Amino acid sequence: DIRIRFRHILFSVIALVILISIATIGFMNIEELSFFDAFYLTIISLMTVGYGDIVPESEAGKQFALLLIPIGAAIVTYALGAVASYFIEHQLSVKVWNK
Amino acid sequence: DIRIRFRHILFSVIALVILISIATIGFMNIEELSFFDAFYLTIISLMTVGYGDIVPESEAGKQFALLLIPIGAAIVTYALGAVASYFIEHQLSVKVWNK
Amino acid sequence: DIRIRFRHILFSVIALVILISIATIGFMNIEELSFFDAFYLTIISLMTVGYGDIVPESEAGKQFALLLIPIGAAIVTYALGAVASYFIEHQLSVKVWNK
Amino acid sequence: DIRIRFRHILFSVIALVILISIATIGFMNIEELSFFDAFYLTIISLMTVGYGDIVPESEAGKQFALLLIPIGAAIVTYALGAVASYFIEHQLSVKVWNK
Ligand SMILES: [K+]
Numbered sequence: 100d101i102r103i104r105f106r107h108i109l110f111s112v113i114a115l116v117i118l119i120s121i122a123t124i125g126f127m128n129i130e131e132l133s134f135f136d137a138f139y140l141t142i143i144s145l146m147t148v149g150y151g152d153i154v155p156e157s158e159a160g161k162q163f164a165l166l167l168i169p170i171g172a173a174i175v176t177y178a179l180g181a182v183a184s185y186f187i188e189h190q191l192s193v194k195v196w197n198k
Numbered sequence: 199d200i201r202i203r204f205r206h207i208l209f210s211v212i213a214l215v216i217l218i219s220i221a222t223i224g225f226m227n228i229e230e231l232s233f234f235d236a237f238y239l240t241i242i243s244l245m246t247v248g249y250g251d252i253v254p255e256s257e258a259g260k261q262f263a264l265l266l267i268p269i270g271a272a273i274v275t276y277a278l279g280a281v282a283s284y285f286i287e288h289q290l291s292v293k294v295w296n297k
Numbered sequence: 298d299i300r301i302r303f304r305h306i307l308f309s310v311i312a313l314v315i316l317i318s319i320a321t322i323g324f325m326n327i328e329e330l331s332f333f334d335a336f337y338l339t340i341i342s343l344m345t346v347g348y349g350d351i352v353p354e355s356e357a358g359k360q361f362a363l364l365l366i367p368i369g370a371a372i373v374t375y376a377l378g379a380v381a382s383y384f385i386e387h388q389l390s391v392k393v394w395n396k
Numbered sequence: 397d398i399r400i401r402f403r404h405i406l407f408s409v410i411a412l413v414i415l416i417s418i419a420t421i422g423f424m425n426i427e428e429l430s431f432f433d434a435f436y437l438t439i440i441s442l443m444t445v446g447y448g449d450i451v452p453e454s455e456a457g458k459q460f461a462l463l464l465i466p467i468g469a470a471i472v473t474y475a476l477g478a479v480a481s482y483f484i485e486h487q488l489s490v491k492v493w494n495k
Pocket residue numbers: 147148149246247248345346347444445446
């Protein structure tokens with residue numbers, strides 16, 4: 100059902116927003132980064148790009164990153180899968196509707 | 199249907215070409231990179247390799263990267279899934295045809 | 298069946314714990330890293346973030362990383378897929394139950 | 397069919413071996429790297445880890461990497477999906493057999 104897919108996307112977007120907020124605030128406090136640098140480190144880490152220009156320096160910051168990255172990767176994988184499924188089903192439902 | 203799969207691939211390839219073009223032109227202007235370096239930064243970022251040899255230096259460039267990477271990752275995930283599905287269905291349809 | 302999904306998750310979690318343990322002990326001995334740095338290098342490599350702040354320096358350490366990363370990526374892909382499937386089926390089974 | 401899955405894995409493994417061979421030889425010649433460093437750069441790039449310790453320095457080497465990484469990522473995605481599907485179907489077929 101396409102409404103289930105939509106709820107999956109909504110659920111994963113809410114989970115991502117909460118995670119990114121916690122991560123940004125966490126890096127601001129633990130690593131004493133500006134809001135923007137903490138947000139940049141969060142997104143570059145969660146998307147597994149890892150440029151290496153801004154990295155967690157302290158052991159506490161590294162521990163925080165190690166907690167954050169697997170949770171974030173799971174949610175991102177889930178979200179990307181949900182978005183892909185939604186578009187595939189949406190296209191199918193439009194096709195069936197047109198018949 | 200295999201033609202639906204093919205249209206999915208075509209759609210994601212067109213979306214990728216547009217995104218890569220915008221990203222390359224964007225990095226050329228915001229980060230004052232050469233065409234090739236901007237293109238290199240775009241692909242290394244979208245594929246989430248992130249070598250770190252060329253990175254966005256300005257805050258505007260970093261903001262541009264943060265916008266670009268999630269959109270690109272979604273399209274790449276979608277495109278890779280579409281290509282994989284296409285080959286699996288193609289092989290199946292060849293098998294059924296041969297029976 | 299949702300119990301099969303659950304067993305897939307359990308299997309992949311056990312496989313991950315074993316792999317991470319071997320990798321951490323391996324990097325501690327080959328690269329003479331502390332426990333935490335070896336664990337950090339392991340997770341940052343397996344999640345394909347690759348910040349580049351801690352990398353294998355010796356050829357033996359690099360060979361170890363080359364062995365570790367594809368095995369780990371396969372298990373992580375499998376685990377993330379299993380977790381995603383579990384939640385989707387769980388939600389579906391709850392829905393069917395409520396009818 | 398589980399034999400189709402097995403052939404998918406076999407196909408993707410052969411494709412990966414050919415790609416890794418071409419990439420290693422290519423980086424040895426273009427970037428004047430040793431066999432091991434070229435192989436290390438290939439795997440670290442294809443798995444999208446991108447530590448940044450060894451990167452393509454010349455424009456020709458960077459162009460080669462840009463060609464290599466999307467092809468490799470497509471094959472790795474396909475291979476990991478095939479391996480995951482194989483194990484899921486294998487487990488299912490064992491279960492059905494035991495009934
Ligand atoms: K990376």
